[in-house]
Amino acid sequence: MKSKRSNSLMGMAFFGPALLLLTLFLFLPMLLTLIFSFTDYFALSPDLTHFVGLENFSKIFKDELFSSAFWNTVKFVLIIVPAQSLGALGLALLINKVTICKKYFKVAFFIPVVMSLAVVSNLWMQIYSPEGILNTMLSNIGINTQPFIHSADQALPSIAIMSVWQGVGYQMIIFLGGLQAINPALYEAAEMDHASGWQKFKDITLPELKPLCVFVFITITIGAFRMIVQPMVMTGGGPSHSTYTLVYDIYETGTVNWEIGLASAMAIVFTVFVVILTIIQTIMTKDKEGKHANKKTKNG
Protein backbone atom coordinates (compact mmCIF):
# COMPACT_ATOMS: atom_id res chain seq x y z
CA MET A 1 0.00 0.00 0.00
CA LYS A 2 2.71 2.37 1.06
CA SER A 3 4.95 1.46 -1.87
CA LYS A 4 2.09 2.02 -4.32
CA ARG A 5 1.64 5.54 -3.03
CA SER A 6 5.34 6.28 -3.05
CA ASN A 7 5.49 4.93 -6.59
CA SER A 8 2.84 7.33 -7.83
CA LEU A 9 4.56 10.19 -5.96
CA MET A 10 7.90 9.30 -7.51
CA GLY A 11 6.27 8.86 -10.90
CA MET A 12 4.80 12.34 -10.73
CA ALA A 13 8.11 13.82 -9.54
CA PHE A 14 9.88 12.27 -12.54
CA PHE A 15 7.15 12.73 -15.12
CA GLY A 16 5.83 16.04 -13.74
CA PRO A 17 8.20 18.52 -15.41
CA ALA A 18 7.63 16.96 -18.83
CA LEU A 19 3.88 16.80 -18.19
CA LEU A 20 3.75 20.47 -17.25
CA LEU A 21 5.60 21.52 -20.42
CA LEU A 22 3.59 19.11 -22.58
CA THR A 23 0.36 20.58 -21.20
CA LEU A 24 1.44 24.18 -21.72
CA PHE A 25 3.04 23.89 -25.14
CA LEU A 26 1.36 20.87 -26.76
CA PHE A 27 -1.98 19.85 -25.23
CA LEU A 28 -3.26 23.34 -24.56
CA PRO A 29 -2.25 24.69 -28.01
CA MET A 30 -3.85 21.65 -29.66
CA LEU A 31 -7.06 22.17 -27.71
CA LEU A 32 -7.05 25.91 -28.39
CA THR A 33 -6.43 25.32 -32.10
CA LEU A 34 -9.53 23.14 -32.16
CA ILE A 35 -11.61 25.70 -30.22
CA PHE A 36 -10.35 28.74 -32.15
CA SER A 37 -11.09 27.03 -35.47
CA PHE A 38 -14.82 27.51 -34.72
CA THR A 39 -14.42 31.21 -33.85
CA ASP A 40 -13.42 34.44 -35.58
CA TYR A 41 -10.65 35.05 -33.05
CA PHE A 42 -8.52 37.99 -34.19
CA ALA A 43 -5.46 38.43 -31.98
CA LEU A 44 -5.48 42.24 -32.16
CA SER A 45 -9.07 42.52 -30.86
CA PRO A 46 -9.72 39.36 -28.83
CA ASP A 47 -12.79 40.87 -27.11
CA LEU A 48 -14.81 40.76 -30.32
CA THR A 49 -14.57 36.98 -30.67
CA HIS A 50 -17.69 35.04 -31.72
CA PHE A 51 -18.51 31.43 -32.19
CA VAL A 52 -18.95 31.03 -35.95
CA GLY A 53 -19.46 27.28 -36.33
CA LEU A 54 -17.99 25.85 -39.51
CA GLU A 55 -17.73 29.22 -41.25
CA ASN A 56 -13.89 29.21 -41.22
CA PHE A 57 -13.84 25.84 -42.92
CA SER A 58 -16.25 26.87 -45.67
CA LYS A 59 -14.26 30.10 -46.00
CA ILE A 60 -10.91 28.40 -46.54
CA PHE A 61 -12.30 25.94 -49.05
CA LYS A 62 -13.65 28.89 -51.07
CA ASP A 63 -10.46 30.91 -50.60
CA GLU A 64 -8.43 31.06 -53.80
CA LEU A 65 -5.12 31.58 -52.03
CA PHE A 66 -5.70 28.56 -49.79
CA SER A 67 -6.66 26.35 -52.71
CA SER A 68 -3.61 27.44 -54.71
CA ALA A 69 -1.46 26.81 -51.60
CA PHE A 70 -3.07 23.38 -51.37
CA TRP A 71 -2.40 22.49 -55.01
CA ASN A 72 1.16 23.83 -54.83
CA THR A 73 1.74 21.58 -51.84
CA VAL A 74 0.32 18.62 -53.78
CA LYS A 75 2.67 19.45 -56.69
CA PHE A 76 5.64 19.52 -54.30
CA VAL A 77 4.58 16.12 -52.94
CA LEU A 78 4.15 14.66 -56.45
CA ILE A 79 7.67 15.70 -57.50
CA ILE A 80 9.53 15.10 -54.26
CA VAL A 81 8.10 11.76 -53.15
CA PRO A 82 8.94 9.63 -56.23
CA ALA A 83 12.26 11.40 -56.93
CA GLN A 84 13.52 11.24 -53.37
CA SER A 85 12.41 7.68 -52.54
CA LEU A 86 13.64 6.17 -55.82
CA GLY A 87 16.85 8.21 -55.63
CA ALA A 88 17.48 7.05 -52.07
CA LEU A 89 16.78 3.41 -52.95
CA GLY A 90 18.99 3.57 -56.04
CA LEU A 91 21.89 5.14 -54.16
CA ALA A 92 21.54 2.65 -51.29
CA LEU A 93 21.58 -0.32 -53.69
CA LEU A 94 24.70 0.97 -55.48
CA ILE A 95 26.56 1.87 -52.28
CA ASN A 96 25.61 -1.45 -50.70
CA LYS A 97 27.26 -3.24 -53.67
CA VAL A 98 30.44 -1.19 -53.94
CA THR A 99 33.45 -2.33 -51.90
CA ILE A 100 35.88 0.51 -52.69
CA CYS A 101 35.56 3.81 -50.76
CA LYS A 102 32.18 2.76 -49.28
CA LYS A 103 32.65 5.13 -46.34
CA TYR A 104 33.32 8.11 -48.62
CA PHE A 105 30.13 7.52 -50.61
CA LYS A 106 28.01 7.26 -47.47
CA VAL A 107 29.40 10.58 -46.22
CA ALA A 108 29.27 12.38 -49.59
CA PHE A 109 25.56 11.82 -50.18
CA PHE A 110 24.69 12.58 -46.55
CA ILE A 111 26.42 15.99 -46.34
CA PRO A 112 23.43 18.09 -47.54
CA VAL A 113 21.25 16.47 -44.84
CA VAL A 114 23.20 18.13 -42.02
CA MET A 115 23.16 21.53 -43.74
CA SER A 116 20.30 23.77 -42.63
CA LEU A 117 17.29 24.68 -44.78
CA ALA A 118 18.29 28.35 -44.65
CA VAL A 119 21.87 27.60 -45.76
CA VAL A 120 20.79 25.32 -48.59
CA SER A 121 18.19 27.86 -49.73
CA ASN A 122 20.72 30.70 -49.72
CA LEU A 123 23.28 28.57 -51.54
CA TRP A 124 20.85 27.47 -54.27
CA MET A 125 19.64 31.05 -54.78
CA GLN A 126 23.21 31.68 -56.01
CA ILE A 127 23.29 28.40 -57.97
CA TYR A 128 19.96 29.18 -59.67
CA SER A 129 20.77 32.83 -60.42
CA PRO A 130 20.48 33.83 -64.13
CA GLU A 131 24.26 34.43 -64.31
CA GLY A 132 24.90 31.61 -61.84
CA ILE A 133 26.99 28.49 -62.04
CA LEU A 134 24.13 26.21 -63.14
CA ASN A 135 23.17 28.43 -66.10
CA THR A 136 26.85 28.70 -67.03
CA MET A 137 27.23 24.93 -66.99
CA LEU A 138 24.00 24.50 -69.00
CA SER A 139 25.11 27.03 -71.62
CA ASN A 140 28.22 24.88 -72.17
CA ILE A 141 26.01 22.04 -73.33
CA GLY A 142 23.88 24.36 -75.47
CA ILE A 143 20.94 25.11 -73.19
CA ASN A 144 19.65 28.69 -73.03
CA THR A 145 19.56 30.66 -69.79
CA GLN A 146 16.74 29.38 -67.58
CA PRO A 147 14.91 31.66 -65.11
CA PHE A 148 14.56 28.88 -62.45
CA ILE A 149 13.20 30.42 -59.21
CA HIS A 150 12.40 33.71 -60.97
CA SER A 151 9.56 32.35 -63.10
CA ALA A 152 6.14 31.12 -62.02
CA ASP A 153 6.53 27.99 -64.16
CA GLN A 154 9.95 26.88 -62.96
CA ALA A 155 10.09 28.09 -59.35
CA LEU A 156 8.20 25.15 -57.83
CA PRO A 157 10.09 22.35 -59.63
CA SER A 158 13.39 24.16 -58.94
CA ILE A 159 12.71 24.26 -55.20
CA ALA A 160 11.44 20.66 -55.28
CA ILE A 161 14.64 19.42 -56.94
CA MET A 162 16.72 21.30 -54.38
CA SER A 163 14.74 19.65 -51.56
CA VAL A 164 15.32 16.22 -53.04
CA TRP A 165 19.02 17.01 -53.27
CA GLN A 166 19.08 17.96 -49.61
CA GLY A 167 16.95 15.12 -48.26
CA VAL A 168 17.86 12.08 -50.33
CA GLY A 169 20.86 11.12 -48.16
CA TYR A 170 18.65 10.65 -45.09
CA GLN A 171 16.50 7.95 -46.65
CA MET A 172 19.56 6.46 -48.34
CA ILE A 173 21.01 5.77 -44.88
CA ILE A 174 17.70 4.21 -43.76
CA PHE A 175 17.65 1.94 -46.84
CA LEU A 176 21.30 0.99 -46.32
CA GLY A 177 20.42 -0.07 -42.76
CA GLY A 178 17.55 -2.17 -44.16
CA LEU A 179 19.73 -3.77 -46.83
CA GLN A 180 22.36 -4.75 -44.30
CA ALA A 181 19.69 -6.36 -42.13
CA ILE A 182 18.64 -8.80 -44.89
CA ASN A 183 19.78 -12.33 -44.10
CA PRO A 184 22.66 -13.19 -46.48
CA ALA A 185 21.53 -16.84 -46.45
CA LEU A 186 18.59 -15.79 -48.64
CA TYR A 187 20.98 -14.63 -51.37
CA GLU A 188 23.18 -17.70 -51.00
CA ALA A 189 20.17 -19.94 -51.48
CA ALA A 190 19.15 -17.93 -54.57
CA GLU A 191 22.66 -18.23 -56.00
CA MET A 192 22.51 -22.02 -55.67
CA ASP A 193 19.36 -21.86 -57.80
CA HIS A 194 21.29 -19.75 -60.36
CA ALA A 195 18.94 -16.78 -59.91
CA SER A 196 19.83 -13.70 -61.95
CA GLY A 197 20.62 -10.34 -60.35
CA TRP A 198 17.21 -9.00 -61.29
CA GLN A 199 15.43 -12.07 -59.86
CA LYS A 200 17.33 -11.69 -56.58
CA PHE A 201 16.33 -8.03 -56.42
CA LYS A 202 12.68 -8.74 -57.26
CA ASP A 203 12.20 -11.83 -55.07
CA ILE A 204 14.42 -11.07 -52.07
CA THR A 205 15.51 -7.43 -51.79
CA LEU A 206 12.21 -5.71 -52.58
CA PRO A 207 9.94 -7.90 -50.40
CA GLU A 208 12.38 -7.65 -47.49
CA LEU A 209 12.52 -3.85 -47.84
CA LYS A 210 8.76 -3.38 -48.25
CA PRO A 211 7.91 -2.23 -44.70
CA LEU A 212 10.84 0.20 -44.85
CA CYS A 213 9.65 1.47 -48.25
CA VAL A 214 6.25 2.30 -46.79
CA PHE A 215 7.89 4.13 -43.89
CA VAL A 216 10.20 6.10 -46.19
CA PHE A 217 7.35 6.91 -48.57
CA ILE A 218 5.17 8.30 -45.78
CA THR A 219 7.93 10.28 -44.04
CA ILE A 220 8.93 11.93 -47.32
CA THR A 221 5.27 12.71 -48.03
CA ILE A 222 4.74 14.29 -44.61
CA GLY A 223 8.04 16.17 -45.00
CA ALA A 224 6.97 17.55 -48.39
CA PHE A 225 3.57 18.51 -46.95
CA ARG A 226 5.42 20.61 -44.34
CA MET A 227 7.35 22.63 -46.95
CA ILE A 228 7.73 26.28 -45.89
CA VAL A 229 11.28 27.49 -45.17
CA GLN A 230 12.69 27.01 -48.68
CA PRO A 231 10.03 29.12 -50.48
CA MET A 232 10.03 31.59 -47.57
CA VAL A 233 13.78 32.25 -48.00
CA MET A 234 14.08 31.86 -51.76
CA THR A 235 10.91 33.28 -53.35
CA GLY A 236 8.66 34.60 -50.57
CA GLY A 237 6.01 32.22 -51.93
CA GLY A 238 6.14 33.78 -55.39
CA PRO A 239 6.41 34.52 -58.24
CA SER A 240 2.63 35.13 -58.25
CA HIS A 241 2.10 32.68 -55.36
CA SER A 242 3.45 29.77 -57.41
CA THR A 243 5.46 28.44 -54.46
CA TYR A 244 3.05 29.38 -51.66
CA THR A 245 2.35 26.26 -49.55
CA LEU A 246 -0.21 25.11 -46.97
CA VAL A 247 2.06 25.65 -43.98
CA TYR A 248 3.16 29.00 -45.40
CA ASP A 249 -0.52 30.03 -45.54
CA ILE A 250 -1.10 28.87 -41.93
CA TYR A 251 2.00 30.78 -40.83
CA GLU A 252 1.09 34.05 -42.57
CA THR A 253 -2.57 33.95 -41.62
CA GLY A 254 -1.71 33.32 -37.97
CA THR A 255 1.46 35.26 -37.26
CA VAL A 256 1.39 38.05 -39.84
CA ASN A 257 -2.35 38.76 -40.25
CA TRP A 258 -3.18 37.59 -36.70
CA GLU A 259 -6.35 35.81 -37.93
CA ILE A 260 -5.96 33.01 -35.39
CA GLY A 261 -9.44 31.56 -36.00
CA LEU A 262 -8.83 31.12 -39.71
CA ALA A 263 -5.26 29.87 -39.21
CA SER A 264 -6.52 27.31 -36.69
CA ALA A 265 -9.05 25.95 -39.17
CA MET A 266 -6.26 25.60 -41.74
CA ALA A 267 -4.08 23.85 -39.18
CA ILE A 268 -6.91 21.39 -38.44
CA VAL A 269 -7.28 20.58 -42.15
CA PHE A 270 -3.52 20.13 -42.42
CA THR A 271 -3.39 17.88 -39.35
CA VAL A 272 -6.20 15.72 -40.74
CA PHE A 273 -4.10 15.08 -43.86
CA VAL A 274 -1.04 14.17 -41.83
CA VAL A 275 -3.02 11.90 -39.52
CA ILE A 276 -4.63 10.11 -42.49
CA LEU A 277 -1.17 9.49 -43.96
CA THR A 278 0.10 8.15 -40.63
CA ILE A 279 -2.90 5.82 -40.32
CA ILE A 280 -2.29 4.51 -43.84
CA GLN A 281 1.32 3.83 -42.89
CA THR A 282 0.36 2.01 -39.70
CA ILE A 283 -2.19 -0.16 -41.51
CA MET A 284 0.21 -1.03 -44.31
CA THR A 285 3.08 -1.99 -42.02
CA LYS A 286 0.77 -3.91 -39.65
CA ASP A 287 -0.60 -5.83 -42.62
CA LYS A 288 2.91 -6.83 -43.62
CA GLU A 289 3.75 -8.05 -40.13
CA GLY A 290 0.52 -10.07 -40.08
CA LYS A 291 1.47 -11.80 -43.33
CA HIS A 292 4.93 -12.52 -41.98
CA ALA A 293 3.43 -14.18 -38.94
CA ASN A 294 1.12 -16.26 -41.15
CA LYS A 295 4.02 -17.41 -43.28
CA LYS A 296 5.99 -18.38 -40.22
CA THR A 297 3.19 -20.45 -38.76
CA LYS A 298 2.65 -22.16 -42.11
CA ASN A 299 6.32 -23.01 -42.42
CA GLY A 300 6.47 -24.22 -38.86
Add this chain to the structure above:
Amino acid sequence: MRTRKQKTANIILAAVLFILSLFFLFPVIWMLANSFKTDAAITADMNTVKAFVPPALNGSFLNNYITIITDTSFLRYMVNTLFYAAIMILAGIVVNGLAGYALAKINFPFRERWVMIIMLLMVVPTETIITINFLFVAKMGLLNTVFGYVLPMIVNPFNIFLFRQVFVSLPDDVWEAAQLDHCSPFKYFFTMVLPMSKTVVATVSVFTFLNVWNDYLWPSLVFTSSDLLTAQIGLNSITSNDNTTMGQTLAVITMITIPVIIIYALFSKQIVEGVVSTGSKEG
Protein backbone atom coordinates in the same frame (compact mmCIF):
# COMPACT_ATOMS: atom_id res chain seq x y z
CA MET B 1 38.15 -15.72 -63.99
CA ARG B 2 34.89 -14.89 -62.27
CA THR B 3 36.53 -12.97 -59.44
CA ARG B 4 38.50 -10.85 -61.88
CA LYS B 5 35.27 -9.99 -63.70
CA GLN B 6 33.73 -9.05 -60.37
CA LYS B 7 36.72 -6.92 -59.54
CA THR B 8 36.46 -4.90 -62.76
CA ALA B 9 32.70 -4.53 -62.23
CA ASN B 10 33.41 -3.20 -58.77
CA ILE B 11 35.95 -0.67 -60.03
CA ILE B 12 33.53 0.52 -62.73
CA LEU B 13 30.75 0.83 -60.14
CA ALA B 14 33.02 2.83 -57.82
CA ALA B 15 34.04 5.10 -60.69
CA VAL B 16 30.41 5.71 -61.68
CA LEU B 17 29.47 6.45 -58.07
CA PHE B 18 32.45 8.76 -57.72
CA ILE B 19 31.46 10.83 -60.75
CA LEU B 20 27.88 10.86 -59.48
CA SER B 21 29.06 12.11 -56.08
CA LEU B 22 31.02 14.94 -57.74
CA PHE B 23 27.90 16.06 -59.62
CA PHE B 24 25.88 15.69 -56.45
CA LEU B 25 28.28 17.76 -54.37
CA PHE B 26 28.99 20.45 -56.99
CA PRO B 27 26.99 23.11 -55.07
CA VAL B 28 28.98 22.43 -51.89
CA ILE B 29 32.33 22.36 -53.70
CA TRP B 30 31.44 25.59 -55.52
CA MET B 31 30.41 27.21 -52.21
CA LEU B 32 33.69 26.32 -50.51
CA ALA B 33 35.95 27.26 -53.43
CA ASN B 34 34.29 30.62 -54.11
CA SER B 35 33.92 31.71 -50.49
CA PHE B 36 37.59 32.77 -50.73
CA LYS B 37 37.17 34.91 -53.87
CA THR B 38 36.11 38.44 -54.73
CA ASP B 39 32.95 38.79 -56.81
CA ALA B 40 35.03 39.76 -59.85
CA ALA B 41 37.04 36.55 -59.52
CA ILE B 42 33.87 34.46 -59.02
CA THR B 43 32.38 35.82 -62.24
CA ALA B 44 35.66 35.50 -64.14
CA ASP B 45 36.12 31.86 -63.06
CA MET B 46 32.50 30.89 -63.66
CA ASN B 47 32.97 29.44 -67.14
CA THR B 48 36.10 27.38 -66.40
CA VAL B 49 37.09 24.52 -64.12
CA LYS B 50 38.54 27.19 -61.83
CA ALA B 51 34.96 27.75 -60.61
CA PHE B 52 35.48 24.66 -58.46
CA VAL B 53 39.03 25.42 -57.33
CA PRO B 54 39.91 27.75 -54.44
CA PRO B 55 42.19 30.70 -55.33
CA ALA B 56 45.92 30.68 -54.57
CA LEU B 57 46.83 31.22 -50.93
CA ASN B 58 47.72 34.88 -50.52
CA GLY B 59 47.11 37.82 -48.23
CA SER B 60 43.51 38.32 -49.31
CA PHE B 61 42.57 34.63 -49.08
CA LEU B 62 40.41 35.02 -45.96
CA ASN B 63 39.10 38.52 -46.78
CA ASN B 64 35.43 37.51 -47.07
CA TYR B 65 35.57 35.72 -43.73
CA ILE B 66 37.35 38.62 -42.05
CA THR B 67 34.74 41.07 -43.36
CA ILE B 68 31.92 38.91 -42.01
CA ILE B 69 33.58 38.60 -38.60
CA THR B 70 34.54 42.27 -38.25
CA ASP B 71 31.68 44.07 -40.04
CA THR B 72 28.67 42.00 -38.93
CA SER B 73 27.48 40.49 -35.65
CA PHE B 74 27.60 37.01 -37.13
CA LEU B 75 30.13 35.62 -34.66
CA ARG B 76 27.86 36.82 -31.88
CA TYR B 77 24.87 35.06 -33.46
CA MET B 78 26.91 31.85 -33.64
CA VAL B 79 27.85 32.16 -29.96
CA ASN B 80 24.18 32.85 -29.09
CA THR B 81 23.12 29.69 -30.88
CA LEU B 82 25.79 27.60 -29.13
CA PHE B 83 24.52 28.97 -25.81
CA TYR B 84 20.87 28.11 -26.64
CA ALA B 85 21.92 24.66 -27.79
CA ALA B 86 23.76 24.07 -24.50
CA ILE B 87 20.70 25.10 -22.43
CA MET B 88 18.40 23.03 -24.59
CA ILE B 89 20.63 19.93 -24.35
CA LEU B 90 20.92 20.17 -20.53
CA ALA B 91 17.26 20.96 -19.90
CA GLY B 92 16.17 18.43 -22.52
CA ILE B 93 18.18 15.59 -20.98
CA VAL B 94 16.79 16.35 -17.51
CA VAL B 95 13.12 16.79 -18.50
CA ASN B 96 12.88 14.15 -21.23
CA GLY B 97 15.27 11.77 -19.45
CA LEU B 98 13.31 11.87 -16.18
CA ALA B 99 10.05 11.37 -18.08
CA GLY B 100 11.54 8.50 -20.06
CA TYR B 101 12.72 6.87 -16.83
CA ALA B 102 9.29 7.26 -15.22
CA LEU B 103 7.64 5.65 -18.25
CA ALA B 104 10.18 2.83 -18.25
CA LYS B 105 10.64 1.91 -14.59
CA ILE B 106 8.24 3.63 -12.19
CA ASN B 107 4.88 1.94 -11.80
CA PHE B 108 2.68 5.03 -11.52
CA PRO B 109 -1.03 5.25 -12.43
CA PHE B 110 -1.91 5.27 -16.16
CA ARG B 111 1.70 4.68 -17.16
CA GLU B 112 0.88 2.54 -20.20
CA ARG B 113 -1.63 5.10 -21.37
CA TRP B 114 0.99 7.84 -21.15
CA VAL B 115 3.37 5.78 -23.27
CA MET B 116 0.63 5.57 -25.91
CA ILE B 117 0.00 9.32 -25.74
CA ILE B 118 3.70 10.13 -26.09
CA MET B 119 3.87 7.90 -29.17
CA LEU B 120 0.84 9.65 -30.67
CA LEU B 121 2.37 13.08 -29.97
CA MET B 122 5.41 12.12 -32.05
CA VAL B 123 3.34 12.52 -35.23
CA VAL B 124 1.79 15.91 -34.41
CA PRO B 125 3.31 18.36 -36.90
CA THR B 126 4.74 21.26 -34.88
CA GLU B 127 3.77 23.74 -37.63
CA THR B 128 0.13 23.41 -36.62
CA ILE B 129 0.64 24.66 -33.06
CA ILE B 130 3.39 27.17 -33.78
CA THR B 131 0.81 29.98 -34.15
CA ILE B 132 -0.71 29.36 -30.74
CA ASN B 133 2.69 28.94 -29.08
CA PHE B 134 3.78 32.22 -30.63
CA LEU B 135 0.62 33.84 -29.27
CA PHE B 136 1.35 32.37 -25.80
CA VAL B 137 4.92 33.60 -25.75
CA ALA B 138 3.83 37.03 -27.00
CA LYS B 139 1.05 37.28 -24.38
CA MET B 140 3.51 36.31 -21.62
CA GLY B 141 5.76 39.15 -22.79
CA LEU B 142 8.54 36.69 -23.59
CA LEU B 143 9.22 37.70 -27.20
CA ASN B 144 12.88 38.56 -27.72
CA THR B 145 13.91 36.63 -24.62
CA VAL B 146 15.99 33.48 -24.27
CA PHE B 147 13.30 32.06 -21.99
CA GLY B 148 10.57 32.54 -24.58
CA TYR B 149 12.68 30.79 -27.21
CA VAL B 150 13.84 27.84 -25.11
CA LEU B 151 10.86 27.00 -22.88
CA PRO B 152 8.39 25.66 -25.49
CA MET B 153 11.13 23.58 -27.16
CA ILE B 154 12.48 21.65 -24.17
CA VAL B 155 9.97 18.84 -24.00
CA ASN B 156 10.27 16.47 -26.96
CA PRO B 157 8.04 13.36 -27.26
CA PHE B 158 10.52 11.70 -29.59
CA ASN B 159 13.37 12.05 -27.09
CA ILE B 160 11.17 10.85 -24.21
CA PHE B 161 10.40 7.76 -26.25
CA LEU B 162 14.07 7.24 -27.13
CA PHE B 163 15.07 7.45 -23.45
CA ARG B 164 12.27 5.09 -22.40
CA GLN B 165 13.31 2.44 -24.93
CA VAL B 166 16.83 2.40 -23.48
CA PHE B 167 15.88 2.65 -19.79
CA VAL B 168 13.43 -0.28 -20.04
CA SER B 169 16.32 -2.71 -20.43
CA LEU B 170 18.31 -1.40 -17.42
CA PRO B 171 18.74 -4.10 -14.72
CA ASP B 172 16.53 -3.61 -11.63
CA ASP B 173 19.02 -4.95 -9.09
CA VAL B 174 21.19 -1.81 -9.35
CA TRP B 175 18.22 0.27 -8.17
CA GLU B 176 17.53 -2.19 -5.35
CA ALA B 177 21.16 -2.01 -4.26
CA ALA B 178 21.06 1.78 -4.40
CA GLN B 179 17.93 1.78 -2.23
CA LEU B 180 19.75 -0.25 0.41
CA ASP B 181 22.38 2.51 0.43
CA HIS B 182 19.58 5.07 0.99
CA CYS B 183 20.24 6.65 -2.39
CA SER B 184 17.44 9.05 -3.36
CA PRO B 185 15.69 8.39 -6.70
CA PHE B 186 16.97 11.63 -8.22
CA LYS B 187 20.54 10.99 -7.11
CA TYR B 188 20.23 7.47 -8.49
CA PHE B 189 19.01 8.84 -11.82
CA PHE B 190 21.79 11.38 -12.24
CA THR B 191 24.70 9.37 -10.83
CA MET B 192 23.78 5.88 -12.06
CA VAL B 193 21.13 5.83 -14.81
CA LEU B 194 22.49 8.60 -17.04
CA PRO B 195 26.14 7.45 -16.86
CA MET B 196 24.99 3.89 -17.67
CA SER B 197 23.20 5.18 -20.79
CA LYS B 198 25.89 7.26 -22.45
CA THR B 199 24.88 6.22 -25.98
CA VAL B 200 21.32 7.50 -25.81
CA VAL B 201 22.45 10.66 -24.00
CA ALA B 202 24.92 11.28 -26.83
CA THR B 203 22.32 10.59 -29.52
CA VAL B 204 19.77 12.92 -27.94
CA SER B 205 22.41 15.64 -27.42
CA VAL B 206 23.62 15.45 -31.03
CA PHE B 207 20.10 15.63 -32.44
CA THR B 208 19.16 18.46 -30.08
CA PHE B 209 22.23 20.39 -31.18
CA LEU B 210 21.45 19.89 -34.87
CA ASN B 211 17.81 20.90 -34.27
CA VAL B 212 18.71 24.10 -32.46
CA TRP B 213 21.53 24.99 -34.85
CA ASN B 214 19.43 24.44 -37.98
CA ASP B 215 16.03 25.64 -36.71
CA TYR B 216 14.50 28.50 -38.66
CA LEU B 217 10.76 29.02 -38.14
CA TRP B 218 10.54 29.24 -34.34
CA PRO B 219 13.54 31.56 -33.74
CA SER B 220 12.40 33.76 -36.64
CA LEU B 221 9.13 34.30 -34.75
CA VAL B 222 10.52 34.77 -31.23
CA PHE B 223 13.53 36.93 -32.08
CA THR B 224 12.51 39.89 -34.21
CA SER B 225 15.33 42.37 -34.01
CA SER B 226 17.92 42.14 -31.31
CA ASP B 227 21.31 40.86 -30.25
CA LEU B 228 19.67 37.56 -29.38
CA LEU B 229 19.32 36.29 -32.99
CA THR B 230 20.38 32.75 -33.82
CA ALA B 231 22.88 32.12 -36.59
CA GLN B 232 20.21 31.02 -39.10
CA ILE B 233 18.14 34.19 -38.59
CA GLY B 234 21.23 36.41 -38.52
CA LEU B 235 22.29 34.77 -41.77
CA ASN B 236 19.18 36.06 -43.48
CA SER B 237 19.65 39.62 -42.32
CA ILE B 238 23.22 39.50 -43.66
CA THR B 239 22.51 37.92 -47.04
CA SER B 240 19.51 40.17 -47.70
CA ASN B 241 21.69 43.26 -47.16
CA ASP B 242 22.57 44.79 -50.53
CA ASN B 243 26.13 45.55 -49.45
CA THR B 244 26.90 41.88 -48.94
CA THR B 245 28.87 40.47 -51.87
CA MET B 246 28.33 37.00 -53.32
CA GLY B 247 31.68 35.88 -51.92
CA GLN B 248 30.69 37.08 -48.45
CA THR B 249 27.36 35.26 -48.71
CA LEU B 250 29.22 32.05 -49.54
CA ALA B 251 31.65 32.68 -46.68
CA VAL B 252 28.87 33.19 -44.15
CA ILE B 253 26.96 30.04 -45.18
CA THR B 254 30.23 28.10 -45.04
CA MET B 255 30.87 29.41 -41.50
CA ILE B 256 27.42 28.35 -40.38
CA THR B 257 27.94 24.87 -41.84
CA ILE B 258 31.35 24.22 -40.25
CA PRO B 259 30.01 23.36 -36.74
CA VAL B 260 27.50 20.83 -38.09
CA ILE B 261 30.17 19.21 -40.24
CA ILE B 262 32.43 18.93 -37.17
CA ILE B 263 29.57 17.42 -35.14
CA TYR B 264 28.84 15.02 -37.98
CA ALA B 265 32.50 14.01 -38.25
CA LEU B 266 32.72 13.35 -34.50
CA PHE B 267 29.34 11.67 -34.02
CA SER B 268 28.54 10.15 -37.41
CA LYS B 269 27.99 6.79 -35.71
CA GLN B 270 25.31 8.20 -33.35
CA ILE B 271 23.71 10.16 -36.17
CA VAL B 272 23.53 7.16 -38.51
CA GLU B 273 22.23 4.95 -35.69
CA GLY B 274 19.60 7.55 -34.80
CA VAL B 275 18.49 7.82 -38.43
CA VAL B 276 18.39 4.04 -38.93
CA SER B 277 16.48 3.57 -35.66
CA THR B 278 13.65 5.82 -36.90
CA GLY B 279 13.34 3.37 -39.78
CA SER B 280 13.68 0.10 -37.87
CA LYS B 281 11.19 1.26 -35.22
CA GLU B 282 8.49 1.28 -37.87
CA GLY B 283 9.74 -1.60 -39.98
